[in-house]
Amino acid sequence: xxxxxxxxxxxxxxxxxxxxxxxxxxxxxxxxxxxxxxxxxxxxxxxxxxxxxxxxxxxxxxxxxxxxxxxxxxxxxxxxxxxxxxxxxxxxxxxxxxxxxxxxxxxxxxxxxxxxxxxxxxxxxxxxxxxxxxxxxxxxxxxxxxxxxxxxxxxxxxxxxxxxxxxxxxxxxxxxxxxxxxxxxxxxxxxxxxxxxxxxxxxxxxxxxxxxxxxxxxxxxxxxxxxxxxxxxxxxxxxxxxxxxxxxxxxxxxxxxxxxxxxxxxxxxxxxxxxxxxxxxxxxxxxxxxxxxxxxxxxxxxxxxxxxxxxxxxxxxxxxxxxxxxxxxxxxxxxxxxxxxxxxxxxxxxxxxxxxxxxxxxxxxxxxxxxxxxxxxxxxxxxxxxxxxxxxxxxxxxxxxxxxxxxxxxxxxxxxxxxxxxxxxxxxxxxxxxxxx
Amino acid sequence: xxxxxxxxxxxxxxxxxxxxxxxxxxxxxxxxxxxxxxxxxxxxxxxxxxxxxxxxxxxxxxxxxxxxxxxxxxxxxxxxxxxxxxxxxxxxxxxxxxxxxxxxxxxxxxxxxxxxxxxxxxxxxxxxxxxxxxxxxxxxxxxxxxxxxxxxxxxxxxxxxxxxxxxxxxxxxxxxxxxxxxxxxxxxxxxxxxxxxxxxxxxxxxxxxxxxxxxxxxxxxxxxxxxxxxxxxxxxxxxxxxxxxxxxxxxxxxxxxxxxxxxxxxxxxxxxxxxxxxxxxxxxxxxxxxxxxxxxxxxxxxxxxxxxxxxxxxxxxxxxxxxxxxxxxxxxxxxxxxxxxxxxxxxxxxxxxxxxxxxxxxxxxxxxxxxxxxxxxxxxxxxxxxxxxxxxxxxxxxxxxxx
Numbered sequence: 001x002x003x004x005x006x007x008x009x010x011x012x013x014x015x016x017x018x019x020x021x022x023x024x025x026x027x028x029x030x031x032x033x034x035x036x037x038x039x040x041x042x043x044x045x046x047x048x049x050x051x052x053x054x055x056x057x058x059x060x061x062x063x064x065x066x067x068x069x070x071x072x073x074x075x076x077x078x079x080x081x082x083x084x085x086x087x088x089x090x091x092x093x094x095x096x097x098x099x100x101x102x103x104x105x106x107x108x109x110x111x112x113x114x115x116x117x118x119x120x121x122x123x124x125x126x127x128x129x130x131x132x133x134x135x136x137x138x139x140x141x142x143x144x145x146x147x148x149x150x151x152x153x154x155x156x157x158x159x160x161x162x163x164x165x166x167x168x169x170x171x172x173x174x175x176x177x178x179x180x181x182x183x184x185x186x187x188x189x190x191x192x193x194x195x196x197x198x199x200x201x202x203x204x205x206x207x208x209x210x211x212x213x214x215x216x217x218x219x220x221x222x223x224x225x226x227x228x229x230x231x232x233x234x235x236x237x238x239x240x241x242x243x244x245x246x247x248x249x250x251x252x253x254x255x256x257x258x259x260x261x262x263x264x265x266x267x268x269x270x271x272x273x274x275x276x277x278x279x280x281x282x283x284x285x286x287x288x289x290x291x292x293x294x295x296x297x298x299x300x301x302x303x304x305x306x307x308x309x310x311x312x313x314x315x316x317x318x319x320x321x322x323x324x325x326x327x328x329x330x331x332x333x334x335x336x337x338x339x340x341x342x343x344x345x346x347x348x349x350x351x352x353x354x355x356x357x358x359x360x361x362x363x364x365x366x367x368x369x370x371x372x373x374x375x376x377x378x379x380x381x382x383x384x385x386x387x388x389x390x391x392x393x394x395x396x397x398x399x400x401x402x403x404x405x406x407x408x409x410x411x412x413x414x415x416x417x418x419x420x421x422x423x424x425x426x427x428x429x430x431x432x433x434x435x436x437x
Numbered sequence: 438x439x440x441x442x443x444x445x446x447x448x449x450x451x452x453x454x455x456x457x458x459x460x461x462x463x464x465x466x467x468x469x470x471x472x473x474x475x476x477x478x479x480x481x482x483x484x485x486x487x488x489x490x491x492x493x494x495x496x497x498x499x500x501x502x503x504x505x506x507x508x509x510x511x512x513x514x515x516x517x518x519x520x521x522x523x524x525x526x527x528x529x530x531x532x533x534x535x536x537x538x539x540x541x542x543x544x545x546x547x548x549x550x551x552x553x554x555x556x557x558x559x560x561x562x563x564x565x566x567x568x569x570x571x572x573x574x575x576x577x578x579x580x581x582x583x584x585x586x587x588x589x590x591x592x593x594x595x596x597x598x599x600x601x602x603x604x605x606x607x608x609x610x611x612x613x614x615x616x617x618x619x620x621x622x623x624x625x626x627x628x629x630x631x632x633x634x635x636x637x638x639x640x641x642x643x644x645x646x647x648x649x650x651x652x653x654x655x656x657x658x659x660x661x662x663x664x665x666x667x668x669x670x671x672x673x674x675x676x677x678x679x680x681x682x683x684x685x686x687x688x689x690x691x692x693x694x695x696x697x698x699x700x701x702x703x704x705x706x707x708x709x710x711x712x713x714x715x716x717x718x719x720x721x722x723x724x725x726x727x728x729x730x731x732x733x734x735x736x737x738x739x740x741x742x743x744x745x746x747x748x749x750x751x752x753x754x755x756x757x758x759x760x761x762x763x764x765x766x767x768x769x770x771x772x773x774x775x776x777x778x779x780x781x782x783x784x785x786x787x788x789x790x791x792x793x794x795x796x797x798x799x800x801x802x803x804x805x806x807x808x809x810x811x812x813x814x815x816x817x818x819x820x821x822x823x824x825x826x827x828x829x830x831x832x833x834x835x836x837x838x839x840x
Contacts, residue, residue: 019736029729067550104499116694224661224663233550233625234593238594309795318726321730325456325460325730325733325736328457328460331456387713388714
């Protein structure tokens with residue numbers, strides 16, 4: 001029966017090519033517009049590390065200004081001071097913990113012909129690599145001891161290893177940066193988390209860093225800080241040491257806590273730490289420490305741009321217009337073959353068989369619109385890429401989830417659009433239309 | 438007129454008409470709100486940065502070698518840049534408007550730790566700053582060469598002179614902005630600075646910042662390891678000078694690298710990239726939307742013409758002219774469209790209120806609603822023209838046939 005209805009549907013679609021084309025086109029355009037925006041939103045709000053996003057927590061300790069300025073309310077600062085980050089690292093109370101920040105160095109290739117170039121670096125700790133599940137092509141991250149002993153070790157990204165060592169296994173070799181030699185301990189495989197969750201204070205959809213070095217080494221040699229530094233009061237005195245001991249925040253701190261118990265213990269530890277700091281005259285605000293897991297942190301930092309949500313709303317309305325369009329056209333089409341329908345009813349077809357037949361026809365139109373719409377989505381995403389450039393480089397891929405969503409959405413839309421016209425078609429009385437002729 | 442009969446005929450077959458009217462209504466709601474967003478973005482992008490945008494570019498220099506002497510390099514570079522034919526002036530600064538990276542501080546009119554005051558963007562410049570950026574000094578004096586001091590990366594002290602924008606003066610002294618010149622303000626709680634000059638306007642490095650024109654100029658050269666040179670050229674010579682300057686800096690000192698050379702126009706483009714992309718996407722959306730809606734009108738009108746072929750023939754046989762038939766379908770469409778745009782006006786306002794609440798967008802300008810109503814009525818008439826002409830060409834003889 002199903003294949004017979006398919007055949008009938010196909011015949012009906014072919015009988016009125018103009019209306020059918022309009023319907024398929026309307027659905028395709030609606031799906032194309034909608035899916036383009038949905039894809040961008042979906043990628044923006046996707047989970048960058050699904051396997052352990054609920055075990056990784058962004059740590060905020062509220063060391064901020066007692067005076068409320070600009071009516072912002074008392075929110076804990078979105079980064080951490082050096083004093084607090086080092087105290088938490090030293091306490092070592094979480095299963096793993098990492099303090100890190102973004103920086104930049106100048107890399108001098110071994111080959112004298114090549115000019116030195118600048119690289120984006122991340123100053124971090126040994127736990128960074130296992131904590132965020134980074135995969136290595138060669139070697140591995142460095143040991144805890146390298147952090148303690150200020151060893152000049154480095155982990156390279158795949159691209160930098162290709163640029164500097166032609167993609168060879170460079171473990172054990174040395175790289176010259178800012179006039180110092182760093183020994184390579186590992187080369188990362190491709191690492192493009194979207195969003196770049198471990199540091200959303202900079203561009204959350206930007207490039208990952210090219211080079212990773214121990215945080216303590218960067219502090220020791222006073223390497224520059226890229227990214228944001230915010231202070232609610234100036235450091236007491238000049239120089240780098242005064243800055244390190246100041247209330248300026250510039251570090252992102254993550255802790256890995258494997259279960260609710262560990263989380264509660266860690267929170268208790270943070271609160272005890274804050275109380276202890278209060279006694280020393282710091283932390284002038286009421287206690288307000290926060291642990292946010294990856295998705296909570298993305299939400300808190302409003303990683304999905306308002307623009308994307310506005311576009312999403314508008315594109316859903318757009319799809320609604322396309323649906324209204326399809327309803328009208330389907331109605332026209334089904335009522336246009338009232339003669340056929342009443343004849344079939346007269347020959348014994350029940351309402352439910354007619355219902356099934358016309359819903360199948362609607363679904364076929366939806367399928368056509370979905371497939372065409374996928375093509376339009378692809379074009380739409382290329383358009384978005386062209387308009388936004390490198391800002392969205394990692395946002396405009398179509399994965400199979402999105403492909404299935406597009407087809408599913410198209411068929412569902414067509415079925416919804418088909419409901420009313422089909423219902424009207426089924427109400428046509430047997431033989432009522434035959435008398436006229 | 439024939440409105441009565443047309444309306445009654447419409448009422449006999451409501452569904453199709455309601456669908457089209459609804460479609461027009463939703464189309465209008467999207468269209469007007471999208472245009473309103475576009476207008477808002479357009480206004481943002483039209484704000485002047487305050488600097489001579491056509492003739493300025495910036496280039497960064499990052500020292501890396503052990504023996505790199507930043508202070509000597511800056512002096513040398515500035516002398517070389519200013520001597521270059523075609524260059525009007527050049528400075529070293531920490532930032533440039535719209536570039537996205539910079540330094541902000543709080544200013545207050547009274548000393549003390551818990552005094553509130555406006556946040557301002559800080560540009561470190563020397564006595565060539567005003568000329569290089571192309572700023573307009575309204576009152577007071579430019580810095581003297583003797584005012585310029587060297588600022589190390591960890592320094593917390595501040596110069597005793599600053600030049601501020603008018604908008605900063607308004608933020609500091611809302612009651613008497615004109616009296617700002619010569620007054621003392623405090624930075625970092627209790628460090629005094631005297632306002633020695635007021636410039637008309639200049640933007641901060643961040644285009645979305647609340648007090649985007651709250652800017653101060655501080656007479657410092659900076660020793661931050663990485664520095665920006667800002668070069669102003671004679672009109673029309675920027676593109677020719679950019680590669681020259683890059684080559685000059687790269688060749689003159691091997692202990693640093695130069696990078697990120699960008700014209701002010703490019704900096705502006707990057708800064709507003711998301712906004713201009715939003716405008717393009719919305720424009721495209723509106724075009725598609727109106728197309729889909731008009732195709733819907735064409736489809737349904739054709740269907741209704743086909744179904745009424747015999748009626749049309751009968752009317753023609755009874756003496757109705759071609760024009761009368763044409764008018765019938767045009768008027769029918771006008772009625773449906775009117776229903777659509779009136780509903781649309783309500784939907785538009787509703788959607789706008791929702792957007793204001795959810796995304797703090799601005800209110801739509803009142804004239805957009807009647808303008809969109811008019812446009813959609815015209816679009817409807819144009820869309821129905823084809824099917825209506827087809828209807829008017831139905832020959833009277835059709836009435837006599839049975840099929």
